[in-house]
Amino acid sequence: MKISNNKMLITGGASGIGLGLTERFIHENNTVIICGRRESVLKEVSDKFPSVITRVCDLTIEAERTALFNWVSENHSDLNVLINNAGIQQWINISDIDFFQRAKNEIAINIEAPLHLTSLFMNLKSLETIMNVSSGLSFVPLSKVPVYAATKAFIHSFTLSSRYLLKSKNIEVIEIIPPALNTDLGGKGIHDAAPPVSDFINAIFEQLKEGKNQLTFGFSEAMAKASQEDIKNAFNRMNPA
Numbered sequence: 001m002k003i004s005n006n007k008m009l010i011t012g013g014a015s016g017i018g019l020g021l022t023e024r025f026i027h028e029n030n031t032v033i034i035c036g037r038r039e040s041v042l043k044e045v046s047d048k049f050p051s052v053i054t055r056v057c058d059l060t061i062e063a064e065r066t067a068l069f070n071w072v073s074e075n076h077s078d079l080n081v082l083i084n085n086a087g088i089q090q091w092i093n094i095s096d097i098d099f100f101q102r103a104k105n106e107i108a109i110n111i112e113a114p115l116h117l118t119s120l121f122m123n124l125k126s127l128e129t130i131m132n133v134s135s136g137l138s139f140v141p142l143s144k145v146p147v148y149a150a151t152k153a154f155i156h157s158f159t160l161s162s163r164y165l166l167k168s169k170n171i172e173v174i175e176i177i178p179p180a181l182n183t184d185l186g187g188k189g190i191h192d193a194a195p196p197v198s199d200f201i202n203a204i205f206e207q208l209k210e211g212k213n214q215l216t217f218g219f220s221e222a223m224a225k226a227s228q229e230d231i232k233n234a235f236n237r238m239n240p241a
């Protein structure tokens with residue numbers, strides 16, 4: 001994809017990795033629209049970057065996803081990039097009393113939302129690129145976040161199929177594969193020891209400029225290239241007996 005002169009929607013673009021993408025894409029001279037549930041957090045970003053366009057939206061709700069698409073179609077019909085970034089991570093166990101309810105919510109935001117938005121936004125005549133945010137855990141699960149890891153394996157697989165299926169429509173599909181990074185994912189403090197988002201953003205922009213469609217860094221780079229044996233060893237390290 002070209003790095004500048006795009007109009008893009010970044011879901012969850014007001015915090016963490018989404019904010020890192022927002023800041024960098026603004027810096028590279030793009031028009032950026034961001035959405036999320038928290039109006040105050042969206043406003044903090046638009047106060048700092050007045051060119052940013054914001055929209056409050058809960059992407060777990062199908063009607064809100066459709067309303068978001070209709071609003072973009074009516075007001076930003078020249079949008080050419082969709083970035084499916086919003087997601088949550090839940091530290092849960094199958095034996096938890098509320099396991100299924102929480103799993104359903106995690107599946108709604110991490111899987112249903114990107115699938116539905118893809119099926120809607122591919123109909124925009126101007127759409128050229130879809131970027132999906134998966135994870136290093138797409139390749140090897142961490143059983144402390146069993147549903148999260150499975151949703152990311154799903155996104156990795158769906159991205160490969162989408163890339164193939166949307167080729168005939170001239171829509172490029174790029175996978176952003178972060179390793180653990182220092183954001184509020186999973187709750188404040190959980191990822192404090194992880195590398196900063198800025199290092200990751202710098203690395204993936206270099207890869208974007210080289211024309212790559214699978215953007216990796218550190219652990220995710222190792223896992224994306226790993227053999228079955230490497231994956232088995234990583235699983236055993238991450239999930240000790």
Ligand SMILES: NC(=O)c1ccc[n+]([C@@H]2O[C@H](COP(=O)([O-])OP(=O)(O)OC[C@H]3O[C@@H](n4cnc5c(N)ncnc54)[C@H](OP(=O)(O)O)[C@@H]3O)[C@@H](O)[C@H]2O)c1
Binds near residue numbers: 109
């Ligand atoms: N940080 C990591 O270690 C890591 C590693 C691999 C992959 N990732 C992936 O990177 C993506 C971004 O995560 P992050 O680390 O940047 O976490 P984050 O700081 O918690 O950001 C998540 C973003 O998603 C938005 N969001 C969550 N639920 C939403 C909903 N129902 N509707 C609309 N927006 C919603 C949040 O906004 P509101 O709360 O305002 O709705 C927030 O802006 C996720 O897909 C995550 O799985 C992160």
